Amino acid sequence: MSEAYFPVGPGLGLEENFLSLDDILMSQEKLPGRAESTLPRLAFALGQGAGTGDSIPEGSKLEIPLWLAKGLHDSKRRIISVELPKIYKEAWRTVFSADANVVDLHKMGPYYYGFGSQLLNFDNPENPEIAQTILQTFISRFRRIMDSSQNAYNEDTSALVARLDELERALFQAGQKGLNDFQCWEKGQASQITASSLVQNYGKRKFTDMDG
């Protein structure tokens, strides 16, 4: 990772960070919903039906991205109701409480924690259980992530990382960086001036461009 570039980090809990690329992509994930009343001229915009004038009838199922669901959510007038994605539902919550380590969160997520926290914005009666499951899942998976990130030195980590959620990946990378820096220091290389990683990446790119 480049030393001088610090991207805007994702927000915590219920808050999204406005300028964070991670949060923008996270809020692009879709969740199932239902139209509670007839919505005129909206069919085309949501990708259902061909004509611009078509309306969405009451009770039809929709797939809407999180940002839209948040923007349209109104506790007083329920026009669109939001349902839980299946990974946050009761059945999956049981799986997580049985053994959270076996779940491939990247396939199911990849923003399991962030998206789950955002779901708490909608006044769902199951909110406390969702929050509890997310927290417990993180706790039970964290030990393993920390362990592997601190001990896999000079190894191919792609298999370890493949099943991790985006938040967990960031943690894993931070652990790996710490490990590498420490090993560097032990070997007495910490004072060596190295080429900037950004420069190294551009160098690689240049060579591949020449080949192509």
Added chain:
Amino acid sequence: MAGERAVGLVRELHRAAGGHLPPFRAEGLRQALEEMRALYERNQADVSEAKSGRTDLIFLIRFRHCCLLRNQRCILAYLYDRLLRIRALRWEYGSVLPNTIQFHMSAEEVEWFNRYKKSLATYMRSVGGEEGLDLTQDIKPPKTLYIEVRCLRDYGEFEIDDGTTVLLKKNSQHFLPRWKCEQLIRQGVLEHILS
């Protein structure tokens, strides 16, 4: 679906990991802005219709408004994150960027980079006594004044403090003042050798 173009920009930038700067997507940005204009105009038309009694349109107006805000957020985040990357380039490369990177920047970004360079230079002159202080030097604490370096590619002649010039040829090895060659090491021209 509205907002796809703007998210596409963000997605591409996000995929370029480690502070890498992908080409500026002027066309994608223009299309996203065009989409926003269209949304705004249709909303204006529907607002006047809603005023004359069609209250069922209010939801539709709100939907378009959400899309507008979403597009705005994506575009702002896209531009802002690019600026963060460009700022990082100043610290990693020094004040002159290679052409390959400059081609990836828009005219406004080049302008911004030049101004950032100027304010940084003004600041560095103002601290640390009369001569100023180069903050990009000595990122790691120096142990010796001179260091052993090996040349990784042909660079040409290089003048050091005492007026002598050395020829930096590929695979040649030199003993140079640290502060003179730190930048070249970061740019990948020289390699620092530890004894």
